[in-house]
Amino acid sequence: MASVTSLAATVNQRVADALSAALPEAGAADPLLRRSDRADFQANGLLALAKKLGGNPRELAGKVVETLGTDGVLADVEVSGPGFLNITVADRAIVATLAARAADDRLGVPYATTTGTTVIDYAQPNVAKEMHVGHLRSAVIGDALRNMLDFTGEKTIGRHHIGDWGTQFGMLIQYLIENPDELAPAADVDGDQAMSNLNRVYKASRAVFDTDEEFKERARKRVVALQSGDAETLGLWQRFVDESKVYFYSVFEKLDMEIRDDEIVGESAYNDMMAETARLLEESGVAVRSEGALVVFFEDIKGKDDKPVPLIVQKADGGFGYAASDLSAIRNRVFDLDATTLLYVVDVRQSLHFRMVFEAARRAGWLNDQVKAHNMGYGTVLGADGKPFKTREGETVRLQDLLDEAVQRAAEVVREKARDLTEDEIQERAAQVGIGAVKYADLSTSPSRDYKFDLDQMVSLNGDTSVYLQYAYARIQSILRKAGETRPAAHEQLELAPAERALGLHLDAFGATVAEAATEYAPHKLAAYLYQLASLYTTFYDQCPVLKADTREQVENRLFLCDLTARTLHKGMALLGIRTPERL
Ligand code: ARG
Secondary structure, three states, X not given: OOOXXXXXXXXXXXXXXXXXXXXXXXXXXXXXXXXXXOOOEEEOHHHHHHHHOOOOHHHHHHHHHHHHOOOOOEEEEEEEXXXXXXXXXXXXXXXXXXXXXXXXXXXXXXOOOOOOEEEEEOOOOEOOOOOOHHHHHXXXXXXXXXXXXXXXXXEEEEEOOOEOOOOHHHHHHHHHHHOHHHOOOHHHOOHHHHHHHHHHHHHHHHHHHHHOHHHHHHHHHHHHHHHOOOHHHHHHHHHHHHHHHHHHHXXXXXXXXXXXXXXXXXXXXXXXXXXXXXXXXXXOOOOEEEOOEEEEOOOOOEOOOOOEOOEEEEOOOOOEOHHHHHHHHHHHHHHHOOOOEEEEOOXXXXXXXXXXXXXXXXXXXXXOOOOEEEEOOXXXXXXXXXXXXXXXXXXXXXXXXXXXXXXXXXXHHHHHHOOOOOHHHHHHHHHHHHHHHHHHHHHOOOOOOOEEOOHHHHOOOOOOOHHHHHHHHHHHHHHHHHOOOOOOOOOOOOOOOHHHHHHHHHHOOHHHHHHHHHHOOOHHHHHHHHHHHHHHHHHHHHHOOOOOOOOHHHHHHHHHHHHHHHHHHHHHHHHXXXXXXXXX
């Protein structure tokens, strides 16, 4: 369990030390080391530094080269261009650092230097409603972020802020009272049935609600009964929640995602806090009464007619809505769960809501420099045609249908490739490949950007897809099996081929990549890293025979590179929530 300092970090430190020896005024300046095509690394921080301190960059670079010298780590350091350093590391240093990684369960990935508690709000569908692709994104991105944060030592608490409260429940419950047999007990149905029952009840109650004024009035009274905690009403409300959960769980299971019941804490859970939240905001002057409602105004948030758009904490009729539940949730997460970070994975279209909620919470003192809130507003999922994702009939696409289709398409790919698999094995792998493809397509795009849901592209064997990564992994496993008695072993004295060095230096960067992806909430950086890893592995595999290498040492060392690549792919994909089957 020892974290391993990457070779890149070691070299960077060496150059930094040489730099401050050569130029004491530079202090602890960063030489800005990057991977480079010309050498292994290039340091280009000297240029700006020399300019700033009024020196000649090439001269400074020359001095640094002299101070550095060469040794077991640095094989060659040269000045290039106007004052860059081109640095080549020794083969043995590459193998040694990789051996240290391989010896560690965590592949040498360090824990973050400062950690706290992040409450992450993700995967938040709505009761009695079909889940759509937007909910898919929140679940997939949230799950990956959570894995990455956990892995770097952050404590995470999940909150699935499901939409389980609000006026529509008056309509639904009243309808159920008048048509008691319409909803089968949750225990008797599977996810699909649960959703189609809920859909039917939703549509039927909506139809009555829209046409029957008296029903509408009874539904309105039912909302009041619900909010005041009437037992019969709450019992029926619970049935809608339970039935919906059967459906949610079936979708999350299909998504191969673990959701814990105690973390499903929806809007309703904050009902008892709402009045106090409103009182605190009003007493502190953060919220004011305006036309009977309790609202918070913001200088810089104005609507079309230049009138300020307020955040409504309490409506004029006394009711509480979405904002009040989110403000109450903040109090709960900060003061009861001791969060240091509140992370929301919610559609970018709700970013104004969160801007206002966070600002109100800041004014109230619930958020501050020690407790931060951030909304990872994610972009829209588009159809393959680049337009918002809809069925041909213009309806939202059912999430289950989409996932089923992805799995089916993956089965075709798997079946074609693997002729020796049984039908059961094909189905099992198809699920891992299909769901992996859906997750990867989402995660390999920067969360803030829209992306196209294009199944053809997603399950393609070529290009930046999870299938490509899964095949790379499976191919390595097959080589390791074929190696039989010959086990992977690092041999530091061997000379490395260019493709081995490129692969090795990329493996060296795993820890830094995970750390960066976690702190920046950027799963796409990890995805890009893994794709490049698989590509470098492919080049290595084409150029460097493994089992047929010249010497036994070389076979073992190449197997070692194969094995570490596989473990890195496996770990990285697991952080993204994607399986890597042993055989494909
Ligand atoms: N249920 C909401 C929706 O489907 C998302 C909830 C986001 N989380 C929150 N704390 N508001 O749009």
